[in-house]
Amino acid sequence: xxxxxxxxxxxxxxxxxxxxxxxxxxxxxxxxxxxxxxxxxxxxxxxxxxxxxxxxxxxxxxxxxxxxxxxxxxxxxxxxxxxxxxxxxxxxxxxxxxxxxxxxxxxxxxxxxxxxxxxxxxxxxxxxxxxxxxxxxxxxxxxxxxxxxxxxxxxxxxxxxxxxxxxxxxxxxxxxxxxxxxxxxxxxxxxxxxxxxxxxxxxxxxxxxxxxxxxxxxxxx
Amino acid sequence: xxxxxxxxxxxxxxxxxxxxxxxxxxxxxxxxxxxxxxxxxxxxxxxxxxxxxxxxxxxxxxxxxxxxxxxxxxxxxxxxxxxxxxxxxxxxxxxxxxxxxxxxxxxxxxxxxxxxxxxxxxxxxxxxxxxxxxxxxxxxxxxxxxxxxxxxxxxxxxxxxxxxxxxxxxxxxxxxxxxxxxxxxxxxxxxxxxxxxxxxxxxxxxxxxxxxxxxxxxxxxxxxxxxxxxxxx
Numbered sequence: 001x002x003x004x005x006x007x008x009x010x011x012x013x014x015x016x017x018x019x020x021x022x023x024x025x026x027x028x029x030x031x032x033x034x035x036x037x038x039x040x041x042x043x044x045x046x047x048x049x050x051x052x053x054x055x056x057x058x059x060x061x062x063x064x065x066x067x068x069x070x071x072x073x074x075x076x077x078x079x080x081x082x083x084x085x086x087x088x089x090x091x092x093x094x095x096x097x098x099x100x101x102x103x104x105x106x107x108x109x110x111x112x113x114x115x116x117x118x119x120x121x122x123x124x125x126x127x128x129x130x131x132x133x134x135x136x137x138x139x140x141x142x143x144x145x146x147x148x149x150x151x152x153x154x155x156x157x158x159x160x161x162x163x164x165x166x167x168x169x170x171x172x173x174x175x176x177x178x179x180x181x182x183x184x185x186x187x188x189x190x191x192x193x194x195x196x197x198x199x200x201x202x203x204x205x206x207x208x209x210x211x212x213x214x215x216x217x218x219x220x221x
Numbered sequence: 222x223x224x225x226x227x228x229x230x231x232x233x234x235x236x237x238x239x240x241x242x243x244x245x246x247x248x249x250x251x252x253x254x255x256x257x258x259x260x261x262x263x264x265x266x267x268x269x270x271x272x273x274x275x276x277x278x279x280x281x282x283x284x285x286x287x288x289x290x291x292x293x294x295x296x297x298x299x300x301x302x303x304x305x306x307x308x309x310x311x312x313x314x315x316x317x318x319x320x321x322x323x324x325x326x327x328x329x330x331x332x333x334x335x336x337x338x339x340x341x342x343x344x345x346x347x348x349x350x351x352x353x354x355x356x357x358x359x360x361x362x363x364x365x366x367x368x369x370x371x372x373x374x375x376x377x378x379x380x381x382x383x384x385x386x387x388x389x390x391x392x393x394x395x396x397x398x399x400x401x402x403x404x405x406x407x408x409x410x411x412x413x414x415x416x417x418x419x420x421x422x423x424x425x426x427x428x429x430x431x432x433x434x435x436x437x438x439x440x441x442x443x444x445x446x447x448x449x450x451x452x453x454x
Contacts, residue, residue: 016295046316134412
């Protein structure tokens with residue numbers, strides 16, 4: 001009945017537990033090693049597909065997924081840090097795609113991809129993720145309705161700035177039956193993104209992929 | 222004791238008599254949350270089945286090695302490792318489906334049906350019986366997920382097997398059925414209350430069938446055996 005008798009089973013139990021922890025970690029490590037390239041490729045492919053839908057591949061010749069810039073303007077773009085994907089053709093700016101966030105969704109933030117061409121028109125808008133009510137607010141999804149396409153080719157001049165609202169507020173964009181808050185907040189966020197791009201246009205295409213958020217005016221032609 | 226009875230009974234218990242979703246009412250959180258379409262249900266069901274078979278098999282193999290005082294932590298470790306491995310594989314090979322199911326794949330770890338089978342069955346039975354049990358319990362769970370998902374999808378959205386290509390590739394686009402674009406659907410079915418109502422109906426139908434069967438085969442002793450396992454975990 002000595003101490004060794006009591007200690008012994010605990011040591012054995014501990015070693016068994018440790019053995020399984022090592023075996024489990026090994027399994028996970030091997031799976032991770034085996035799948036990580038494919039997962040990264042999948043994520044890149046998904047991103048590329050949404051970028052291509054708004055900035056057609058024949059209009060750019062660079063790799064937009066790696067030509068990025070990080071900016072921060074929570075006031076206009078909705079999140080502390082926004083990634084900007086830049087599209088170019090033979091070095092000339094073609095379009096930027098911004099990962100704007102809509103802060104005022106009906107149930108939580110809505111993540112968008114907003115493509116703005118160099119001339120200030122919209123290449124398109126897509127919803128990446130949202131938590132809006134199924135059947136009501138989720139008509140912002142591309143697969144549920146065509147509403148999100150109503151932004152295509154719009155700009156700050158078409159419609160006029162004061163008409164960048166849903167119809168209920170006197171603007172030109174449709175709302176949904178039973179869901180006004182969702183479209184209203186998206187229209188507002190897209191408008192703010194366009195205003196931001198207008199003010200920082202050349203800085204956004206700056207070759208230096210700097211994370212410096214301040215616009216660099218020396219790039220003006 | 223569950224050690225008696227052949228493989229047929231194990232299968233029957235897993236699929237019907239002590240169905241984890243309809244009788245034991247385990248794993249309700251993923252069951253209610255992801256069953257808004259049949260394909261989502263199928264995806265989670267297959268992932269859960271894979272974890273069940275792998276964890277039951279492993280637990281059965283190590284049942285004489287692991288001391289009883291550390292068996293539960295060991296089971297949790299085994300299950301968590303398999304879930305993580307399967308989650309990574311799904312992310313790699315069914316990326317879109319993985320994005321839709323999201324947090325519910327890692328949450329398979331917390332599905333009490335899995336540790337329930339490890340503790341109540343696999344730790345007391347040989348490898349073959351444990352694998353068969355894992356498979357039939359998993360298939361039983363999957364069937365409930367797909368039925369509930371299909372029911373909610375059909376009523377709420379007017380489609381069946383929508384987005385089948387996420388699982389079976391582009392060739393399965395034709396699998397999707399639709400009631401036509403003018404069917405607006407009953408929103409309630411897609412929302413959380415629809416899941417509770419749907420599950421309640423399924424349990425009621427199962428009980429009704431059991432009652433009918435019991436009336437016709439009242440003299441057979443089989444009905445008694447099914448009760449033995451329903452009380453686990």
